[in-house]
Amino acid sequence: MRFHVRLCMPGDEQALALVGQAAFLESFAGVLRGTDILAHCASQHTPAIYRAWLELASARVWIVEMEPAAAPVGYLVLAPAHLPVANPRSDDLEIKRIYLLHRFQGSGLGRRLMTEAVQHARRAGCRRLLLGVYGHNDQAIAFYEHVGFRHVGERRFRVGDSTYDDVILGLDLCEREET
Ligand SMILES: CC(C)(COP(=O)(O)OP(=O)(O)OC[C@H]1O[C@@H](n2cnc3c(N)ncnc32)[C@H](O)[C@@H]1OP(=O)(O)O)[C@@H](O)C(=O)NCCC(=O)NCCS
Numbered sequence: 001m002r003f004h005v006r007l008c009m010p011g012d013e014q015a016l017a018l019v020g021q022a023a024f025l026e027s028f029a030g031v032l033r034g035t036d037i038l039a040h041c042a043s044q045h046t047p048a049i050y051r052a053w054l055e056l057a058s059a060r061v062w063i064v065e066m067e068p069a070a071a072p073v074g075y076l077v078l079a080p081a082h083l084p085v086a087n088p089r090s091d092d093l094e095i096k097r098i099y100l101l102h103r104f105q106g107s108g109l110g111r112r113l114m115t116e117a118v119q120h121a122r123r124a125g126c127r128r129l130l131l132g133v134y135g136h137n138d139q140a141i142a143f144y145e146h147v148g149f150r151h152v153g154e155r156r157f158r159v160g161d162s163t164y165d166d167v168i169l170g171l172d173l174c175e176r177e178e179t
Helices: 013-028 034-044 047-054 109-123 138-146
Strands: 002-007 060-067 071-080 093-100 128-134 150-159 162-172
Touching (some): 002 109, 013 034, 013 047, 013 060, 013 071, 013 093, 034 150, 047 060, 047 071, 093 109, 109 128, 138 162
Parallel strands (some): 093 128
Antiparallel strands (some): 128 162, 150 162
16 A cells, blocks of 8 residues: 655645544544544534644644545644643644544554654744643554653543543654654
């Protein structure tokens, strides 16, 4: 299988919303309440939400497309951080979302997306990447820790009608040259 990773632009919001909804359902079916998953996808994975990130000068979105024919299978959203950490910095960037459809996980694509985000963050003068992840998402947490993220805090995260415990992880870009 061959894949192409590219920077998104306005017009990509439908593809991002489709992959976002599918990947969220795949990832959390049997983990979160079904009604919460549906409500979250209907409100947080809309084309309008992705369009707003695509139009935000300080945000970047990368998409993974399968070759040939460029079907979308994953993406990463990077934007200014809004997380309740003890020492927020004005130049913190946040990985808002990173998702691959289940069939395409474990093939190095998460690493490729993360490398794009880290390279962009360094060029932009950002000293720290942050992200929030469901505290029981052991697979994603292991991936983040493997690429260098460390625990920096917690938050409560609303999904539909329920509130879940997230951990906040940070990657210090001053200390690391490679991800
Ligand atoms: C989390 C996710 C983005 C990781 O992407 P991926 O393509 O599966 O990961 P990769 O194949 O690129 O792995 C990159 C590295 O992390 C390591 N890694 C991946 N998952 C790991 C795990 N569970 N435990 C330990 N190491 C892991 C790989 O071995 C690889 O190491 P290497 O590059 O040194 O050889 C992807 O699995 C995913 O979309 N998961 C479901 C959605 C999700 O939970 N997203 C996060 C929501 S906050």
